[in-house]
Amino acid sequence: MAIKKPCYNCSGGGTVTTYDGEQVPSEVECPVCAGEGTLEFAEIELEEGVYATYKISEATDATEYNALTDGQKAVYHIILSMGTVDLSDGTSVRATLFAFFDENSTTRANLLTLIGE
Numbered sequence: 001m002a003i004k005k006p007c008y009n010c011s012g013g014g015t016v017t018t019y020d021g022e023q024v025p026s027e028v029e030c031p032v033c034a035g036e037g038t039l040e041f042a043e044i045e046l047e048e049g050v051y052a053t054y055k056i057s058e059a060t061d062a063t064e065y066n067a068l069t070d071g072q073k074a075v076y077h078i079i080l081s082m083g084t085v086d087l088s089d090g091t092s093v094r095a096t097l098f099a100f101f102d103e104n105s106t107t108r109a110n111l112l113t114l115i116g117e
């Protein structure tokens, strides 16, 4: 599956301004999105259970992050630095994050929403 986002080239308008030899501006169909105004991006799930770690950062509640110990924060930063992580049931990354953010936490709820559970 893919998700659609506004085209970076035409900001979603579907047209861009070009200039002819006389420097007369004209609106033409955006060559990047072919006038659609949107581009398809890969879904956030890279493969079964695998996610980009910036999604974990987005899912993390700032107050709950601040409540982590320095040691937990260090481990959390290592996880984020991996780039991609497998959040499938049974992985150590998942177990670690769920140990840091208990079942009543906003962060855990956000992570479960992210992974569709």
Ligand SMILES: [Zn+2]
Binding pocket: 007, 008, 009, 010, 011, 012, 013, 014, 015, 030, 031, 032, 033, 034, 035, 036, 037, 038
């Ligand atoms: Zn475009």
